[in-house]
Amino acid sequence: MLLVETEGSYTLQEYYATLDIHVGQSYSVLVTADQSPASFYIVASSRFTNPVTTGIAFLQYTNSVTAPSRSGPLPDGPDPMDYNYSLNQAKSIRWNLTAGAARPNPQGSFHYGKINVSRTIQLQSTAPMIGGKQRFAVNNV
Template sequence: MKDLSDMSNHNLLLVDTEGSYTIQQKYTNFGIHVGYSYSFLVTMDQDASSDYYIVASLRFVNSSSGGGAVGFAFLHYSNSKGPTSGPLPDLPSDIDPSYSKSQAKSIRLL
């Protein structure tokens, strides 16, 4: 499972899954399982003094077998005063599948 995490307090508004509209809900991170697709709107309401990291990571994978950050991108405000700097944010440390199950059960189609 890939996890979109550390959006630096930016909210993800879920608007559809698999091409079907959902009852809109806000998330700060979101687990995406193999074969699923989702569409989100990102609320751009944070301090624009610099860009932000968007990190994709694997959950439920032993870190010694290659777990960790698998991709990252930059969230850029048009009035940003500079690029993001420093190390990537800490990745989720929990491997409790109940969070993932609860999140999946929270999705409601219209």
């Protein structure tokens, strides 16, 4: 699949056999239907959880003579506990800065030094034991 967009911004187009999508992320991919007529698995599975949860769908060409089969092994994916695979994949995704899509403002684009400080608030986190259970609070609230 060809990754073309992430979080509303175009990416440098790269092909991926698998794509880690974590909570709150969004991607746009193009899948080229250029194989011989058949049925193909589409597998979504959790990563970094025990047990691993798996969802299965089929992509079937309209002129396929074989029906989707629920028997047989699923295609191999990356090890569900391989943090390096996930991290390296995330590092490989780059914005396409020559495309005309909207992009988030880079950090530091606002001139914070020009803001008049009128009040300072200190935040302190605590983790007291209350009724035999650990609770978490900010400024004791």
